[in-house]
Amino acid sequence: MSEVKEVKVMATRDAYGKTLVELGRIYKNIVVLDADLSSSTRTKYFAKEFPDRFFNFGIAEANMMGAAAGLASCGKIVFASTFAIFASQRAYNQFRQSIAYPNLNVKVVASHGGISVGEDGVSHHCTEDIASMRVIPNVTVIVPADAVETREAVKALVKHYGPAYLRLGRPKIPVIYGEDYSFEGRKLNFKIGEGITLKDGSDVTIVATGLMVYEALQAFEELRKEGISAKVINIHTIKPIDENLLIKAARETGAIVTAEEHSVIGGLGSAVAETIVQSYPVPMQFVGVKDVFAESGPWKELLKKYGLTSSDIVKAVKRVLKLKK
Amino acid sequence: MAIFDHKAESHSKELVQRLRRIALEIRKDSLLMTTKAGSGHPGGSLSAAEIIACLYFHHLRYDPENPRWEDRDRFILSKGHVCPALYSALSRAGFFPREALWTLRKIGSILQGHPDMRKTPGVEASTGSLGQGLSIGVGMALAGRIDRKSYRVYVLLGDGELDEGQVWEAAMSAAHYKLDNLLAIVDYNGLQLDGPVNEIMSIEPLAEKWRAFGWHVMEIDGHNVRQILDALDLAERIKGKPTVIIAHTVKGKGVSFMEGKVEFHGKPLTEEQLKLALKELELQERLLSTS
Numbered sequence: 001m002s003e004v005k006e007v008k009v010m011a012t013r014d015a016y017g018k019t020l021v022e023l024g025r026i027y028k029n030i031v032v033l034d035a036d037l038s039s040s041t042r043t044k045y046f047a048k049e050f051p052d053r054f055f056n057f058g059i060a061e062a063n064m065m066g067a068a069a070g071l072a073s074c075g076k077i078v079f080a081s082t083f084a085i086f087a088s089q090r091a092y093n094q095f096r097q098s099i100a101y102p103n104l105n106v107k108v109v110a111s112h113g114g115i116s117v118g119e120d121g122v123s124h125h126c127t128e129d130i131a132s133m134r135v136i137p138n139v140t141v142i143v144p145a146d147a148v149e150t151r152e153a154v155k156a157l158v159k160h161y162g163p164a165y166l167r168l169g170r171p172k173i174p175v176i177y178g179e180d181y182s183f184e185g186r187k188l189n190f191k192i193g194e195g196i197t198l199k200d201g202s203d204v205t206i207v208a209t210g211l212m213v214y215e216a217l218q219a220f221e222e223l224r225k226e227g228i229s230a231k232v233i234n235i236h237t238i239k240p241i242d243e244n245l246l247i248k249a250a251r252e253t254g255a256i257v258t259a260e261e262h263s264v265i266g267g268l269g270s271a272v273a274e275t276i277v278q279s280y281p282v283p284m285q286f287v288g289v290k291d292v293f294a295e296s297g298p299w300k301e302l303l304k305k306y307g308l309t310s311s312d313i314v315k316a317v318k319r320v321l322k323l324k325k
Numbered sequence: 326m327a328i329f330d331h332k333a334e335s336h337s338k339e340l341v342q343r344l345r346r347i348a349l350e351i352r353k354d355s356l357l358m359t360t361k362a363g364s365g366h367p368g369g370s371l372s373a374a375e376i377i378a379c380l381y382f383h384h385l386r387y388d389p390e391n392p393r394w395e396d397r398d399r400f401i402l403s404k405g406h407v408c409p410a411l412y413s414a415l416s417r418a419g420f421f422p423r424e425a426l427w428t429l430r431k432i433g434s435i436l437q438g439h440p441d442m443r444k445t446p447g448v449e450a451s452t453g454s455l456g457q458g459l460s461i462g463v464g465m466a467l468a469g470r471i472d473r474k475s476y477r478v479y480v481l482l483g484d485g486e487l488d489e490g491q492v493w494e495a496a497m498s499a500a501h502y503k504l505d506n507l508l509a510i511v512d513y514n515g516l517q518l519d520g521p522v523n524e525i526m527s528i529e530p531l532a533e534k535w536r537a538f539g540w541h542v543m544e545i546d547g548h549n550v551r552q553i554l555d556a557l558d559l560a561e562r563i564k565g566k567p568t569v570i571i572a573h574t575v576k577g578k579g580v581s582f583m584e585g586k587v588e589f590h591g592k593p594l595t596e597e598q599l600k601l602a603l604k605e606l607e608l609q610e611r612l613l614s615t616s
Binding site: 031052053055057058060062063064065066067068069070071072073074075076093094097098101102103 | 395441442443449450451452453454456457458459460461462463464465466467468469471472478490491494495497498501502
């Protein structure tokens with residue numbers, strides 16, 4: 001707690017909105033759809049610059065997904081945005097049937113993932129989407145750790161053919177990467193399906209996604225002070241997951257803690273467990289929302305109350321180390 | 326290139342006779358296919374036979390040798406369960422060999438139980454989960470507008486399917502975006518899986534509903550080839566709004582013991598029933614030749 005640094009913050013949805021405009025200038029076949037939330041999802045920037053390639057469908061997510069499929073089948077790269085809860089649940093069958101099954105080039109970019117939505121409460125929180133979207137064949141699922149990574153993810157998705165779910169958040173969160181997508185001076189390359197080792201360590205691996213990557217980095221520092229050497233991996237692509245990197249980490253550290261702003265059922269923790277138990281099982285602990293609905297409140301307080309902070313990760317590391325033989 | 330583009334041709338008596346004959350062939354194929362498959366939806370396939378015949382053998386513009394030709398008209402079978410009728414038309418139009426029809430619903434077949442745009446040449450959308458086709462049509466119509474293409478988009482809906490709220494979301498958006506390159510056709514055969522539409526979930530007053538949603542509405546006898554052809558032509562002249570053709574039809578049309586019977590919605594004929602049905606349809610074909 002000694003070094004107090006000024007942390008730059010930015011919402012991932014803001015990065016999305018700005019990147020879409022840049023890409024819209026280059027790719028004339030990008031079409032953007034929204035369901036009366038363009039001010040919140042930030043597709044409004046694209047709408048303003050390219051009114052002929054933006055369509056608002058009103059509060060009708062199911063129809064938006066179908067229209068996205070129709071546009072994609074005519075060669076458009078379609079970005080369809082709404083809140084995570086509506087994208088992944090209100091229009092789930094439409095996404096599966098009309099988009100994923102025919103493997104159409106639709107990117108569902110959902111803002112307001114997790115519980116950091118905050119005060120709007122459970123109706124607008126979404127802690128089930130990683131599970132529900134990754135179970136559908138053909139679908140790529142990405143959860144960026146910050147605004148810079150969001151930009152890289154959106155750029156990568158434009159070049160990647162196929163249906164995808166990109167989960168973003170509402171609040172301004174710490175930017176952990178340099179503007180050029182570097183980490184601690186190391187220039188990175190965003191590749192769909194490739195995790196990133198942010199910190200190397202030997203006692204335990206912390207695998208995190210989304211805003212929990214920042215918490216994992218904080219936990220790394222706290223653990224270091226206690227003499228525990230943690231490897232920190234950012235899994236931005238939950239599907240397809242980076243099996244090699246995870247199995248290697250399991251071998252090297254012998255214990256894994258996962259951290260996600262999502263239910264502990266079916267999300268990142270499950271995806272990591274599914275991977276390692278089949279190749280190199282090691283003890284694991286899951287940091288995430290327990291099997292409960294959260295509630296209204298300021299987002300940082302919600303993360304505390306529902307166990308999504310660096311100190312929750314530290315506690316989980318201590319539990320997993322006891323399980324490690 | 327083998328582009329099929331005949332819609333400018335006049336609606337001659339010969340054309341009408343030919344389309345009526347094709348509709349009978351589609352009926353025979355649909356019954357044969359579903360009985361051979363041991364499952365499927367014969368009733369609704371029969372009610373849509375003339376509509377599909379008029380589209381694929383007169384009105385639509387397409388190229389069976391190049392199914393993804395970008396200027397083609399798009400036809401979406403939103404009531405995906407009556408795909409036997411569509412498959413029959415597609416094979417007759419040259420999209421794939423006729424032998425494929427007898428593999429319907431079998432392992433490894435290009436003909437799935439419900440339409441699959443990745444497996445079947447000529448199928449434009451993967452449907453079968455009802456209520457989604459009109460939304461897909463909205464997307465295709467918007468793409469046509471962005472790209473300044475002259476193709477048109479056709480969506481065939483079931484009457485029971487109109488229970489789905491998404492159909493009305495799509496209807497609202499099509500009118501909002503003034504999609505006059507989009508045409509919906511309702512196969513109004515009056516029966517859905519559990520029984521008569523007006524008992525299961527009333528959809529009336531149907532024409533008024535579409536009008537209230539901002540559509541131009543036409544009502545026709547969906548088994549009258551001349552009426553279908555005229556309505557399809559007329560719809561192209563309606564500008565500034567989408568058009569819906571409410572086609573009044575009979576479920577199981579053409580086979581006396583199937584007509585108006587809900588039990589043939591999702592059950593194929595037995596071998597004996599099939600023989601009787603084919604006999605009836607062949608008799609109608611012979612009558613056509615002499616008329």
